[in-house]
Ligand SMILES: [Zn+2]
């Protein structure tokens with residue numbers, strides 16, 4: 001199965017001609033999952049190779065405008081472009097408490113009727129995800145007040161045993177969220193591919209399954225009927241599923257809260273972390289609930305990530321490819337700062353429209 005990540009917006013605070021506001025797409029075999037949807041994401045999508053109509057799930061890290069002000073507009077455009085006759089599957093949207101209310105009110109005030117259903121699943125943060133003076137209302141009922149459950153969406157609380165939120169558990173993927181510290185509660189998402197376990201040779205022999213095409217079918221999750229009429233199910237002969245590719249996307253943060261983040265990002269193939277300011281401004285970054293390259297690299301080290309991608313740069317850092325010759329440019333410095341700390345592998349600075357492929361693990 002092909003998998004890739006396309007960065008649609010890599011800038012902090014607001015969209016500019018050189019860096020869009022936060023958004024990226026994880027594409028798996030043509031299906032698109034959008035992570036954050038800053039203002040202007042729909043035009044960034046149009047400039048990319050991706051199709052907005054292929055978006056089936058949307059994940060919002062936190063409720064700062066540069067991460068979700070593009071959402072109502074994007075949904076309206078997808079609706080305009082969808083045929084009103086063909087039944088489109090619902091779009092599932094995951095984000096902090098308050099997101100359902102925001103979308104319902106926006107749609108009501110603008111008298112918008114989407115031709116497809118959308119379902120909002122809200123994550124309830126914990127108070128320690130932001131400074132004390134910002135905590136008013138973050139987990140409060142008033143934020144869920146607008147027709148709770150009208151769209152069948154779930155309210156998801158922290159699983160305290162795992163220190164995580166279970167969002168999606170499908171045949172091929174599990175998606176879990178973990179807690180981050182920011183000016184307002186923010187979340188990271190871990191997308192973990194499930195790969196079927198290997199065939200158990202001894203069990204196949206014991207059950208009398210002849211080598212050949214039956215092995216392939218069972219490995220692919222299909223039952224087979226033996227000549228003697230006995231049905232063999234995949235679970236009879238497969239070992240436990242193994243972890244496939246792992247992609248972790250963190251929202252704005254000055255650090256993780258609890259142990260869930262490190263656990264869920266352990267040995268990530270791709271760790272996408274914000275680095276709003278460079279290391280010389282670490283105090284300012286922390287005060288604003290943000291990270292620097294070294295802070296991102298320190299987290300990547302803790303979870304032994306294989307590849308670190310930095311994004312969400314202050315608009316002062318222009319993309320390296322756009323830097324004019326001889327121009328002093330702090331952007332390349334960000335990569336050096338992260339690399340001086342990251343003991344494992346590559347550090348990449350994200351730019352708008354950059355695509356990173358994730359090959360199947362051997
Ligand atoms: Zn931001």
Ligand SMILES: [Zn+2]
Nearest residue numbers: 062064182252
């Ligand atoms: Zn933010």
